[in-house]
Amino acid sequence: MSGEKRRWIIFAALFAVAIISYILPIQIESRPSPEVQKSYDYIENLPDSSVMMISFDHEASSLPEIQPISLAILRHLFRKNLRIIGLSLFAEGTAIGYEMLNRTARQYGKIYGRDYVFLGFKPQHISAILGMGESIRRVFPEDYFGNETDTLAVMQGVDNYDKVAMVISIADGDRAVQWIEYAGARYNQKIMAGLTAAMITTYDPYLGSGQLYSVVGGLKGAAEYEKLSGHLGAGNRGMWAQTTSHIFIIVMIIIGNIVYFRSKSSQKGRG
Numbered sequence: 001m002s003g004e005k006r007r008w009i010i011f012a013a014l015f016a017v018a019i020i021s022y023i024l025p026i027q028i029e030s031r032p033s034p035e036v037q038k039s040y041d042y043i044e045n046l047p048d049s050s051v052m053m054i055s056f057d058h059e060a061s062s063l064p065e066i067q068p069i070s071l072a073i074l075r076h077l078f079r080k081n082l083r084i085i086g087l088s089l090f091a092e093g094t095a096i097g098y099e100m101l102n103r104t105a106r107q108y109g110k111i112y113g114r115d116y117v118f119l120g121f122k123p124q125h126i127s128a129i130l131g132m133g134e135s136i137r138r139v140f141p142e143d144y145f146g147n148e149t150d151t152l153a154v155m156q157g158v159d160n161y162d163k164v165a166m167v168i169s170i171a172d173g174d175r176a177v178q179w180i181e182y183a184g185a186r187y188n189q190k191i192m193a194g195l196t197a198a199m200i201t202t203y204d205p206y207l208g209s210g211q212l213y214s215v216v217g218g219l220k221g222a223a224e225y226e227k228l229s230g231h232l233g234a235g236n237r238g239m240w241a242q243t244t245s246h247i248f249i250i251v252m253i254i255i256g257n258i259v260y261f262r263s264k265s266s267q268k269g270r271g
Helices: 003-023 034-044 060-079 093-107 125-134 175-187 197-209 218-229 234-270
Strands: 051-057 083-088 116-121 164-171 191-195 214-217
Touching (some): 034 214, 034 218, 060 093, 060 191, 060 218, 083 093, 093 116, 125 175, 164 175, 175 191, 191 197, 197 218, 214 218
Parallel strands (some): 051 083, 083 116, 191 214
């Protein structure tokens, strides 16, 4: 068998392993990290009708890793009967954020304008973050659909960060840093971040200093959050597919090395 054919077989097998593992409803057993537990506990202990602000600050390219985090947190927020203010400070995250928020709301029978609202996208993100510390209505006079913010029941009594229990930035870059540095530092607003795994270490200094309240990071963080919530989803499936794929690759490396050294031994024997 030619080397090229073997490579095609290995890649096809890896693809099959990943797909089958993702489909199978197998639960990954793992102990939630302290940061995920802290995130979950804070939301779990909030009283009904508390206001949470969630900002979808990411691109479509990071959806496979970011979406499970967003869904796990949104399900928890709706299950706890909290009021949700959604927005985006990243243009590409606007439609994605609204679709995700609206789809999850329907699963819990929540009503737009009463239980949740999506304010849409605002450029000049630093100005928007600072402006909302003074008046959310002034920064977003209308929601995503052009409804006047003042007329929505979910926004009643919510003038600025004083009535917002926490801001959650779902980010694949440094946008959460601006929330920390401006909403957190200037207005003493609690900030939580949902991040891709590659970005977690970037935020370690903010976690260590207490400027960032907590973080849910990567598929592992999503899977841990799902387990705490009792609602397994894409995070758990993604982690299982990732684990089996890694095991498959390790097995292929071992087999490849065995074949290589046996062939070398055979060549020496014939020599």
